Amino acid sequence: MKRLLIFLLFITQLSLAQKITITGQVVDSVSHALQGATVILLNPKDSSLVNFGASNNSGQFEIKNLEKIEYILKITYVGYKTYSSLLHVTESEVMDLGLIKMYPAQTKLDEVVIQSEKIPVVIKRDTIEYNALAFKTNQNSNVEELLKKLPGVEVDNDGTIRSQGEQVKRITVDGKTFFGTDPKLATRNLPADAIDKVQVFDKKSDQATFSGIDDGQREKTINLELKEEKRNGIFGNVQGGVGTDDRFAAKANLNRFRKGQQLSVLGMANNTNEQGFSMEEYMSFTGGAQQLMSGRGQVSVQLNSNNQSGIPLNIGGRNSGIMTNYAGGVNFNNEFNKKTELNTSYFYNYLDHDIDATTERTNYLSNGNLQFNQHSRQLNTNANHRVNATLEHKLDSMNSLKMVTSVTYNETESNTKSESQNLDAGGILQNESIGSTSSAGSSVNLNTNLLWRHRFSRKGRTLSVNGQLSVTDSDRDGDQNATNIYYTEGEMVNNVLQTNIQETNTVSYSGTLSYTEPLGKRRYLEANYTFRQNLNDVDKRVYDVENEDYVFNSSLSNQYKSDYQYHRAGLNLRMVRSNYNLTFGSSLQQTYLDGDLILLDQKISKSYQNILPVAHFNYDFSTTKHLRFDYETSVQEPTIQQLQPVVDNSDQLNWYIGNPNLRPAYAHNARLNFMTFEPGKFVSFFAFVDATYTKNSITTAQSYTEEQVRISTPVNVSSNTRINTDATFSFPIQKFGSRFSLSANVTRQSGVNVVEEVESGILQKTYGGRLRYDYRYKEVFDASLSANISRQSTDYEFNKSSNQLYFNKTYTAEANLTILKNYQLSSSLEYLVYESKTTDYKQSIPLVNLSISRFLLKAKSGELKFSVNNLLDKNIGVSQTADVNYFQRQTTNSLGRYYMVSFIYAINKQLNPMGMRPPRGGMMRIIR
Template sequence: MKRLLIFFVFMSQVALAQKITVRGQVVDSVSHGLPGATVIVLNPKDSSLVNFGATDVAGKFEIANLARASYMLKVTYVGYKTYSASIAPAEGDIVNMGALKMVPAQTKLDEVVIESEKIPVVIKRDTIEYNALAFKTNQNATVEELLKKLPGVEVDNDGTIRSQGEQVKRVTVDGKTFFGTDPKLATRNLPADAIDKVQVFDKKSDQAAFSGIDDGQREKTINLELKEEKRNGVFGNLQGGVGTDDRYAAKLNLNRFKKGQQLSVLGMGNNTNEQGFAMDDYMSFTGGTQQLMSGRGVVRVELNSNNSTGVPVNIGGRNSGIMTNYAGGVNFNNEFNKKTELNASYFYNHLDHDIDMTTERTNYLTSGNLQFNQHSRQLSTNSNHRVNTTLEHKLDSMNSLKFTTSTTYNETESNTTSDSQNFDAEDNLLNESTGRSSASGTSASLNTNLLWRHRFSKKGRTLSVNAQLSVTDSDRDGDQDATNIYYTGDQETTTVLQTNTQETSTVSYSGTLSYTEPLGNRKYLEANYTFRQNLNDVDKKVYDVQNENYVFNSSLSNQYKSDYQYHRAGLNFRMNRENYNVTVGSSLQQTYLDGDLILLDQKISKSYQNLLPVARFNYDFSTTKHLRFDYETSVQEPSIQQLQPVVDNSDQLNWYVGNPDLRPAYAHNARLNFTTFEPGKFVSFFAFVDATYTRNAITTAQSYTEQQVRVSTPVNVSSTTRLSGDATFSFPIQKIGSRFSISGNVSKQNGVNVVEGVESGVIQNTYGGRLRYDYRYKEFFDASLGANISRQSAEYEVSEQSNQLYFNKTFTAEANVSFLKNYQFTSSLEYLVYENKTNDYEQSIPLVNLSISRFFLKAKSGELRFSVNNLLDKNIGVTQTADVNYFQLQTSNSLGRYFMVSFIYALNKQLNPMGMRPPRGMMRVIRP
């Protein structure tokens, strides 16, 4: 055994001794190093790729572990001709190529352009660019699967995308809008095989992009840059499948792109909980968004807290309930000429949702905690139409117009049954309620925006005018039937039989005037003024049904009209330098609110004045290392619902009452962001620190009636603070074909708990970490392992016994094996663990999915797939939520095990003769 070990050690040393390392420096015509240049080592016999690398910030490179042989070296850099040289075998271990001087390119019609595998990640100022070819996905995978493999990018189970800790709000294709602003329509429907690059950046407003003066408005955006061959032809996927338990799934995705024109058609239908669109849209149409953002704490769902909510929202863990959805639409982009461009889309979706949920919530009181338990069942349907259009026209070299409009129409219906109980700290039953509610309604909205921009002859001097109009109209009918039993004092039983109608209309219009003036030496001044007015009209009528007679209930009804307007004037100064830029400025906002509570014969008249300073600083250490600091202030005005002192008793044991004395919250936010990438080693690091201080913060106060019914009311507290940070470190180990990504996050939030009029502090801490390991062996095998662990705690000043400590853990494993040329085996494991150390609750949910595919037809364009989903039949979803007033645990039904046979056909495979994604290092020769 010892001799055998010595033999292997000897052979390994011999093998290492036969390896050589190639070093050198890539420089320009004046001998300055060129960072980020691509260095390729080729076999001179067939020009096949042997290895590749990139230069560091000084232009130096090193490619190790090459067998002792002759090679061809090529160096590519944007704007320069390709450099070629021969590598001869060396006596030593090091081959020093010296300084390789690049020559500026002069493009000719017959020039041969060699495109090589680029480095996985490139940072270009404020844009992080991922090379899609460096991140292998399964055949016929969607863009969402590609995003999951990118370092620094996370994709939640519901399709929400985060990059460097921030949520991605918009996804574009080749810089063009794709089906409005819903990111999932692009990520869950476009094939990953069509993508060349993924670019992540903060999209500035149209006004800021035009004037060059930062106005602070940004959207975290992903742009999907298509492969060149996909821009001239038809591509997409057709898919259909049938399974056990009457499961089915069908999907259509067709795209025809050519110069100046994009046409995409989407269609889908399934009862397997797959969604190719965002669920958030439903809440905005049914009134749920206003309910969730009305100051009742964190975003959450209580199924019968408001029967206007037609579709519940999943706020963690797996998708809740069983869903059947049908959807389809068309997206069209066309450049009529150099001056005029049109984007238009139409999308329709219909969703049936069946959800069975159990809620356990502990409410923290100074007199002793209360336990609220609820079991509810909701059946809902929702149909939605959306039309979006954007027209841009350049009147001339100095003037341009941009017209944007969005129209929606929605129909919703829901039926909910529930059983609820409240218990005191000694587990005594205080009250209980059994109820049924239903609601149906329609809503329509129109949003338009017209932007005129003008450039003066003096460079940097601009003028722009932005006009907006928004109209929303909704009608809803509902009823509820509930029996309530109160055990405090003498036992009392009440029956509530009510019906209600609500008509809501909102008209909002605004105008913004912005002027920029150059001050010389790359300094600019911007002056702006904005006027906005919102007119609201709410008419809610509630009737008690008594002996088949409808009796108007004035205490629950509400007729409200409001006029909200503000004037804001601001001045910003901007200075640009070679390595940095600075923006400082401030705005003064004057706000007026006039409301009329007609049934209560009560007027609301308020005015606020706020100074809103802003400061921004960007510094570029190099082309791959950047620092950014942002400071801004904002005002959160009370919503209409928050200001109305009208009881909402849709949940019989949990009432909500507005507060007409509510003041606006004023927030200071500071953010420091750092990004760096080492091109020679493919190492990247992203980090940010975010701090928020809010004065007059709006929180939810709790009080209880004599019958122990909880009453929630929005109130102002002196201040709240939040500090958070996130960091991601990603690096490869090329020798073993691996890549690691390690992330950590932390947040600390100091809030105020208001119970029975008494304020007490609460501290919420979150510590988390994410780890991902990817391994790839040629084109035959790839695997990944991941872990995401979050430790969350809540410490209450009112009572240490109320403190909470809980963990959410997610472990993932994926493996893909290609064998016998035309077969592929895919497996995935997602292991969810929910732990509450305070009450010893623990729930584990292992989710196992397996599939085997057989590829056939030309270029493997056809796929026959047999799959099993949720192999262990774990049909439960779990959500844990901690707020300043309570801790809540929700469990719900979810989709169980089913088997399915599917056929997938990939169009336009003929443009890829290999029938697969090019392997790492594959080169393509393109002649213009």
């Protein structure tokens, strides 16, 4: 055995000794370093790619583990002639080529065209650019599957995208709007093989882009840059499938892109819980987003009668309930000429949603805990029409107009049956409720924005005027039938039979004037003024039904009119230097609120004045290393719902009452962002620290009646502090065709909770991390493994025994094997673990999907696929949350096991007939 080990060590050392390293430095004709030059080695026999690299910020490159044979060395750099040389390898272990000079290109004739799609990640100032060819996806995959492969990018099972810890709000295609602002319409409907590059950046407002003065308004945005061949033709996918349990799925997308024009048509129909659109869209149509921000705590997101809007909720990373979905739309972008461009889209969707949910919540009180249990069944339908249009016109070289308009029409219907109860710490029943609710309604929303921009003859002097108009009109009718039994003092039965009618009208208009003046030495001053007015009219009428008579209930009804008026004036100074720029300034905001509670004969009149400083700083260490700091202040005024002192008893054991004495919250937010990329080694690192301090923070106070009915009310507390950090490190092991991505995040939030009018501190800490490993062997096999673990603790000052500690863990494994060239086996495992250390609860959900595909037709444009989804038939979803004074766990029904046979056809795949994938390592392809 000892001799065998010695022999193996000798062979290993011998093989290592046979490897060499080639180094050099790429410079221009005056010996200035060229960073990011592409360095490739070809085999002289067949010109096949052997290895490659890129020069760093000093122009140096290093290519390791090379055999001692001859190579063709080629170096390319944009705007320079291609360098080519035959290398005769020396016997030394390191071959230093010294300075390699490159000269400006004079002609494109007789050149070897090299497509430098080799570096997986590149940082260009504030943009992170991923090369799509470096991240392999399965045949006929959509963009969402591609995004899941990118380091620093995470995609939840509901389709929510996060990049470096921030949620992506917008997707564009070749810089053009794609179906409005819903990211899923692009990620779940466009084919992955149409994408050349994925660019992630913070999109600034139109005003900031025009004036150059950062106003702090940003949207995390992804731009999908198409392959050149896709920009001049028709491409897309058509697929259909049938399965067991009457499951069906059909989907089609057709895209015709040519110079100055984009046309996309989408359609889908399925009952397999696949959504091609976002939950946020529903919430904005029905007012759900406003409810979530109104401080109503978890009441508004429970799957019970209070959720009247029929919003499809996501539980524990899985779509809850059973959904049947029909949707379709068209997107059209056209450049009429160099001065005029139009972006338009129409989209329709219909959703039928069946939810069965069980809620277990422990409410922590100073005099003992209260256990709330509820089982509910909800049937929702939602139909929506949405039209978006953007028209941009350059009047002349000095003036331009941009108009953005969106119109939505939404119809919802919801029917819910629920059984609820509260038990004290000894398990004694305090109350219970059995009831049903139904509601139906519609809403129309119009939003339009008109921006006029003017440049003066002096560079840097600009003037812009921005006007906005928003109109919302919604109507909703509902019925409630409940039997409530209270046991705190004997047994008291309360029967509730009510009907309600609600009309809501909102009109908001605003105007912003901005002027910039150059001060010399690349310094600029901006003066701005904004006026905004929000008019709200809410009329909710509740009637008790008694012996078929309708009796007006004034205590639950509400007529409210409000007028919010804002005046804001500010000054900002911007300094621009070669490697940094700085913007700082301040605004003065004056706010007036006049409200009229008509039924209560009560007036609300308030005024607020705030100074809002701001600062933005960008520093470029190099073209691949950047630092950004942002400091902003903001005011969060109370919403209409928060200010109305009217009881909402939609959930009979959980009431909500507004508070007309609320003051606006004042927030300081500071964010430090750092990113770097080493092109020679393909190593990237992103990190940020985000801190927010909120004074007069609005939180939800909890109190209980004698019958143990919970009452939630928004109140102001002294302050709330939140610190969030996130870091992602990614690096390859090229020799083994592998890539690692490691992310870590920490969140610490401290604040004040209010229980039974007593304030006490609360501290929440979350530690999380994600590790992903990707491996690829040629075009035959690829696999990825990942682990995502989150640990959250909640400490209560008023009751240490109520402290919470729980874990959410997700482990995934995916693998694809190509056999006999035209067959592909695919498998995926998602293992979800929900664990509470406080209650000793643990739930594990393994989700296994398997499929086998046979590729047909020319260029594998056809795919016949047999799949089994959720092989182990785990039809459950779990969510657990610790909040200001309670711990809650929710379980819901989800889609169980089904088998399906599908056929997918890729339209015009012959545009890329070889299915041109990069060679080993996924970094490069060469066209000679």
